[in-house]
Amino acid sequence: xxxxxxxxxxxxRTGLPVLAGDGPIALRRTRAxxxxxxxxxxxxxxxxxxxxxxxxxxxxLDGAHLTVDSAAATIALPxxxxxxxxxxxxxDVGEDAELHWLPxxxxxxxxxxxxxxxxxxxxxGARLVLREEQILGRYGEEPGTLTARxxxxxAGRPLxxxxxxxxxxxxxxxxxxxxxxGHRAVGQxxxxxxxxxxxxxxxxxxxxxxxxxPLAGPAALVTALARDALTxxxxxxxxxxxxxxxxxxAHSPGRP
Amino acid sequence: xxxxxxxxxxxxRFPAGGxxxxxxxxxxxxxxxxxxxxxxxxxxxxxxxxxxxxxxxxAASAALGNDPVELDAAADARTPSxxxxxxxxxxxxxxxxxxxxxxxxxxxxxxxxxxxRGTHQPVVLGSAARAAGLGAEDAAYCVAYETISxxxxxxxxLLSLDPFQATAVLARLAPETDAVAAxxxxxxxxxxxxxxxxxxxxxxxxxxxxxxxxxRLFAS
Numbered sequence: 001x002x003x004x005x006x007x008x009x010x011x012x013r014t015g016l017p018v019l020a021g022d023g024p025i026a027l028r029r030t031r032a033x034x035x036x037x038x039x040x041x042x043x044x045x046x047x048x049x050x051x052x053x054x055x056x057x058x059x060x061l062d063g064a065h066l067t068v069d070s071a072a073a074t075i076a077l078p079x080x081x082x083x084x085x086x087x088x089x090x091x092d093v094g095e096d097a098e099l100h101w102l103p104x105x106x107x108x109x110x111x112x113x114x115x116x117x118x119x120x121x122x123x124x125g126a127r128l129v130l131r132e133e134q135i136l137g138r139y140g141e142e143p144g145t146l147t148a149r150x151x152x153x154x155a156g157r158p159l160x161x162x163x164x165x166x167x168x169x170x171x172x173x174x175x176x177x178x179x180x181x182g183h184r185a186v187g188q189x190x191x192x193x194x195x196x197x198x199x200x201x202x203x204x205x206x207x208x209x210x211x212x213x214p215l216a217g218p219a220a221l222v223t224a225l226a227r228d229a230l231t232x233x234x235x236x237x238x239x240x241x242x243x244x245x246x247x248x249x250a251h252s253p254g255r256p
Numbered sequence: 257x258x259x260x261x262x263x264x265x266x267x268x269r270f271p272a273g274g275x276x277x278x279x280x281x282x283x284x285x286x287x288x289x290x291x292x293x294x295x296x297x298x299x300x301x302x303x304x305x306x307x308x309x310x311x312x313x314x315a316a317s318a319a320l321g322n323d324p325v326e327l328d329a330a331a332d333a334r335t336p337s338x339x340x341x342x343x344x345x346x347x348x349x350x351x352x353x354x355x356x357x358x359x360x361x362x363x364x365x366x367x368x369x370x371x372x373r374g375t376h377q378p379v380v381l382g383s384a385a386r387a388a389g390l391g392a393e394d395a396a397y398c399v400a401y402e403t404i405s406x407x408x409x410x411x412x413x414l415l416s417l418d419p420f421q422a423t424a425v426l427a428r429l430a431p432e433t434d435a436v437a438a439x440x441x442x443x444x445x446x447x448x449x450x451x452x453x454x455x456x457x458x459x460x461x462x463x464x465x466x467x468x469x470x471x472r473l474f475a476s
Binding site for chain 1: 332
């Protein structure tokens with residue numbers, strides 16, 4: 001029996017007028033470390049299984065700050081039928097609003113088949129910190145099939161659109177020297193901030209298989225490959241500290 | 257469509273500057289990831305199904321006459337590496353010069369006027385195909401094939417690889433190139449936002465590294 005579930009979050013300046021889990025996706029309001037509200041996604045069971053259609057929709061209204069994280073990694077597992085599972089994330093961030101979307105890893109376990117689709121719509125004055133990590137198989141295991149597309153629009157224009165397909169059901173060459181070259185962990189950290197309009201970040205390498213690049217719009221993207229989840233997280237955590245530290249300087253008045 | 261016209265546009269000797277680019281092969285050779293014909297085949301196959309599909313669909317969409325401003329933004333969003341965005345625009349400018357001389361057309365004049373610093377090469381190639389009377393699938397074929405022929409030619413120079421072996425790699429990828437071109441042309445009919453966005457993380461990362469080398473054989 002497959003599951004069809006959509007969890008919803010709405011954050012405004014004063015609170016969380018909508019916080020509605022659904023099916024295997026439970027949402028908990030947790031203590032925020034910084035300004036604004038924090039929500040932790042608690043997977044009540046291992047999901048998604050083949051055939052499941054899961055979705056999370058989060059909306060951060062004008063002026064609100066929201067952080068969403070998760071209690072554990074999400075593990076895609078095979079289902080009973082041959083049908084793939086879908087996982088759709090839709091994020092809307094308003095004027096002068098800020099969203100930190102920091103879930104744990106998505107693990108494509110052996111035999112799983114998941115299409116993940118993340119769509120982000122940002123107002124011109126919105127700020128975003130978004131992390132995505134895909135792990136190909138549990139420890140020492142062959143990966144499942146995973147297609148993950150991330151599409152970000154800002155002020156109605158495309159800012160970033162990338163898709164990674166890997167695993168036995170993906171087109172050929174995904175594990176080869178142009179795409180993943182044997183790495184089993186791949187991640188992205190996207191930071192969008194209007195401050196970058198005037199001062200775009202400098203491109204730089206963060207190791208042999210990681211780079212920070214300025215996008216064509218006001219955003220920095222870190223793309224990283226690593227041999228495992230832990231190494232990947234270290235690279236992305238360090239990059240996040242670096243990038244947000246630089247932004248904090250840019251936001252403080254009176255600094256050059 | 258004229259098959260001979262397609263051969264002119266698809267010819268590796270078409271003077272559009274493509275020979276100066278390795279499609280990421282130079283960085284992959286230096287990193288030890290391409291050592292022989294088998295590695296080259298895996299590299300080309302990965303490139304074909306990622307940036308090959310994405311670029312071929314952009315070209316097909318331009319050949320259908322979709323708004324080049326929208327396509328330029330779509331290409332930017334699909335190219336996180338600034339080094340690769342710059343290379344695509346440089347190749348676009350060179351393709352534009354060659355195409356306007358080869359197939360003079362108001363469409364190309366308008367595109368050149370709209371993007372004085374160049375737009376992404378697949379957008380120009382698709383427009384050139386349209387100016388030459390070719391179709392969306394023709395444009396997709398040109399780009400899909402060039403996605404793999406560029407690195408194969410470069411590998412011959414970089415590794416002193418046997419040119420017969422490099423060409424055999426391309427020939428063995430022909431059925432997959434057919435499939436990618438067909439998929440790209442079909443996707444182009446669904447609107448600009450629905451264009452494929454398949455990407456190759458390692459090509460994006462190593463392009464940045466490669467652009468910083470003081471001495472290199474290829475521009476990208």
